[in-house]
Amino acid sequence: MKKVKVITITFALLLVLIAASAQPVAAASRYDTLNSYISGRYDAEKGGYSPPSDGVVRVDATYGAILALDELGSLDSRPPPVNLTKALDSLIDRQWTSNRADSELDRERYGGFSEYLLGPVTVEMTYMGMILHQKLKAQSDYPGINAIDINTTSLLIYVNRTQSANGGFSSKPNITTDIVSTYQALAILDLLDEYNSSLNAWDWLVNETATIAWIDECRQGDAFKLSPESYTSSLTATAAGIMALNYFQNVLSIPGLQAANSWILERQMLEADSPDFTGGFEEGNGTADANLVSTYYALKALELTGAFASVNESAVSDFILNCQAVDGSWGYVPGEEVGSLVYAGQACELLNIVGDADNILASSQDPNVPSGFILDWRFFVVGGIIVVALVLAVVSLRWD
Numbered sequence: 270m271k272k273v274k275v276i277t278i279t280f281a282l283l284l285v286l287i288a289a290s291a292q293p294v295a296a297a298s299r300y301d302t303l304n305s306y307i308s309g310r311y312d313a314e315k316g317g318y319s320p321p322s323d324g325v326v327r328v329d330a331t332y333g334a335i336l337a338l339d340e341l342g343s344l345d346s347r348p349p350p351v352n353l354t355k356a357l358d359s360l361i362d363r364q365w366t367s368n369r370a371d372s373e374l375d376r377e378r379y380g381g382f383s384e385y386l387l388g389p390v391t392v393e394m395t396y397m398g399m400i401l402h403q404k405l406k407a408q409s410d411y412p413g414i415n416a417i418d419i420n421t422t423s424l425l426i427y428v429n430r431t432q433s434a435n436g437g438f439s440s441k442p443n444i445t446t447d448i449v450s451t452y453q454a455l456a457i458l459d460l461l462d463e464y465n466s467s468l469n470a471w472d473w474l475v476n477e478t479a480t481i482a483w484i485d486e487c488r489q490g491d492a493f494k495l496s497p498e499s500y501t502s503s504l505t506a507t508a509a510g511i512m513a514l515n516y517f518q519n520v521l522s523i524p525g526l527q528a529a530n531s532w533i534l535e536r537q538m539l540e541a542d543s544p545d546f547t548g549g550f551e552e553g554n555g556t557a558d559a560n561l562v563s564t565y566y567a568l569k570a571l572e573l574t575g576a577f578a579s580v581n582e583s584a585v586s587d588f589i590l591n592c593q594a595v596d597g598s599w600g601y602v603p604g605e606e607v608g609s610l611v612y613a614g615q616a617c618e619l620l621n622i623v624g625d626a627d628n629i630l631a632s633s634q635d636p637n638v639p640s641g642f643i644l645d646w647r648f649f650v651v652g653g654i655i656v657v658a659l660v661l662a663v664v665s666l667r668w669d
Contacts, residue, residue: 297638300630306597316355332397336614380427396453436479452509491528508570545603548584
């Protein structure tokens with residue numbers, strides 16, 4: 270029986286070893302996976318961020334990353350997570366500064382921000398670039414940040430060229446005007462005026478009266494359409510219309526504001542076919558297409574007009590969190606494998622409207638990251654020993 274006792278004791282020790290080889294895995298928070306994703310998209314040499322599709326540094330990706338870091342309070346850290354001066358340099362490099370008289374392309378793009386080096390220039394990209402500029406310039410104590418800057422005069426020229434005779438603005442010169450581009454163009458003028466009042470940025474608005482009249486032409490009932498020629502109203506257009514008119518008058522004095530707020534609030538989906546979509550805002554009346562962009566515009570407009578208190582905050586917070594993609598960034602809708610930095614930054618901005626983005630993300634486990642236990646290489650070694658021990662135990666019993 271002595272041999273059996275020895276084998277039994279050995280077997281017990283082996284069980285202890287196998288328990289030690291099973292390593293607990295701490296649950297990753299949404300904050301952890303987002304930060305990991307952001308740091309993984311940074312190009313330290315070029316100073317900006319890129320999407321996973323091609324690794325090319327882009328203005329929109331850098332805008333999204335810096336917006337997220339700013340909303341989470343990371344830009345105020347010293348040292349910050351990235352070189353802020355290089356990030357500003359990256360933006361400066363993507364401002365279209367060529368203006369050859371014989372080049373139609375130069376005349377069209379001059380002064381705006383291109384998506385990537387020599388890439389397309391749009392009002393939307395320029396709007397993102399201006400917000401990126403604002404975030405970086407706010408860090409005035411960072412070494413070298415005040416020594417470099419964008420060309421503000423050429424930027425005003427670009428915005429001026431996107432305005433049409435009807436008063437609206439287009440996404441780029443000489444195409445159809447729309448209310449979202451109009452809001453973004455006015456926001457650029459306001460950001461420039463705030464940054465440097467000596468620019469007299471608002472003097473570059475050709476015809477304020479025509480712009481206001483054009484925005485009003487986009488009204489349809491209680492909401493707004495993308496343009497006067499559009500067939501139906503939409504949430505993004507309605508929010509953009511309200512935010513655009515805010516640049517010309519006190520927001521609370523905008524005609525039909527209460528009705529517009531009610532229309533937006535009615536777009537929050539408190540019942541959806543898929544629980545993950547509950548709490549988001551649909552783009553149109555009864556379209557049932559809750560997505561992050563519609564939700565972003567809805568909350569921005571409602572916050573501006575003081576109507577956010579009527580939002581179901583817990584539901585919309587859950588929807589925003591559900592939009593986190595498997596890769597750690599944020600998607601257009603819940604359940605996406607690959608998201609974008611633009612949506613990630615805007616999601617953080619929304620979570621700060623709802624509450625505190627830092628705490629919300631840190632206290633929420635990322636469901637796309639498995640937790641529990643993993644077995645390392647020692648398990649397989651111990652497993653082999655156990656098999657041998659069991660064989661020896663059987664043989665020892667027969668010997669006894």
